[in-house]
Amino acid sequence: MTAILEVRRLCAAYGDFQALFNVDFEIAAGEIVALIGSNGAGKSTLLKAITGLMSPTAGTISFAGEATSRTPAHALVRKGLAMVPEGRRLFKGMTVEDNLRVCLDRARADVEPASRWTLSRLYDLLPVLKERRRELVERLSGGQQQMVAIGRALLAQPRLLLCDEISLGLAPKVVKEIYQKLPEIRASGTSIVIVEQDVSRARSSSDRLYCMLEGRVTLSGPSGEIAQEDISRAYFGAHS
Template sequence: MSEQAPSPTLTAVADAPLLAVHDLSVAYGKIEALTQASLTVQAGEIVTVIGPNGAGKSTLLAALMGVLPTRQGQIQFQGEALGDSGVNARVARGLALVPETRALFASMSVEDNLRLGAFRFRRDASSLHQQALQEVFALFPRLQERRSQLAATLSGGERQMLALGRALMGRPRLLMLDEPSLGLAPLIVRDIFRIIEQLRRQGVSILLVEQNARAALKVADRAYVLELGRVVMQGPAAELADDPRIVETYLGLHSQHQDKLAA
């Protein structure tokens, strides 16, 4: 493995999507949670997946990360099939997932949590870790202020920043976010989505699963709607945001109220 941090915009096959998912199915026992789902993410894009609770959104991300086995279908990353490769192998290839639970080490400091995110560059821990750490601190100054604090002592918004920062320490080519706004105050949600937009400007490709459909469609380039484990709609995010069915189902008065609070 090269010890140089890879550029997030590089792809292995010219003109191939960064991520291509074909007819992916995932089951929990006899219950199929995801049925023949297909989607793509191009380099430099934000792609969002929206849908109701239980639609299979988190299942999709877990399968892409190798946490869950798939029943059928293919996942290609940078033009190459991931096959049965495990989580560590996918991290080494440039995928990163920030789960809904954030999965922080509560008894460790902020800085130690961050350094764990750079394990794929462990052969050159001194230079690459320090460079990545400074980049994360530049993006999240609050984490630098709290670098010695235990993760357990952070607020909800700070924990989400730490989870994002830890994922970014590995210099991912594709950052997958599972409900990054969950449980956060409106002002913090606004900050999180601003950071997501900033990451895209810096060349990080993002696959965003989010129940706050209005905010997700506002920042995304393209969107997929997942219902009962199936992709039922897809297209440019701006077009879906104006689609009457999406407006009625996902962008109702409650969502509008939340959006005003976050503005």
């Protein structure tokens, strides 16, 4: 399979504080990849660098065959890179449907009609959004708001969808419901990265897994083949 995203020896910093050290990270077309790591490991920073929200200090990023480490975020969205950000960032005071429509005019253009996400296709995937489409987004439950955030990202017609801790603060039942949608999203031709605190969920929902610790990738491999003790060591460090 061809790589949709290739990150090589990526470094990034907040002022004097280096947050990423020589990160290698790769996603093949059609893959679901989980990114795990404890608080402050650098997961969100890696996603911010990939989506153009932060400039790397060294290393390269290539997305859909183009060098993109200096490409601004809005241009990357048009190339097919969408993120469901930490904390969702929906527009309060706007209806569910208006929140969803925000992305329609910034979407990737070169999508075949058969694989294009439309509002009606999205409502088939997430029927509760159809039921509540005329309500103000803040009146929805946390899980439903997360579905709005995912739906909005899908309407940008992504080749690659980056999801930053979509299960944070949600009831297990709702988390399960959301994760059950991932295979269908992948089947539409979208590769997916999930940042997830729940290691067993991350493993069971992904093809491959990366673990980060203190700004470095400490483990990567097929999710079904990695031993639990290797994950623990990569997650907590050698002294655990």
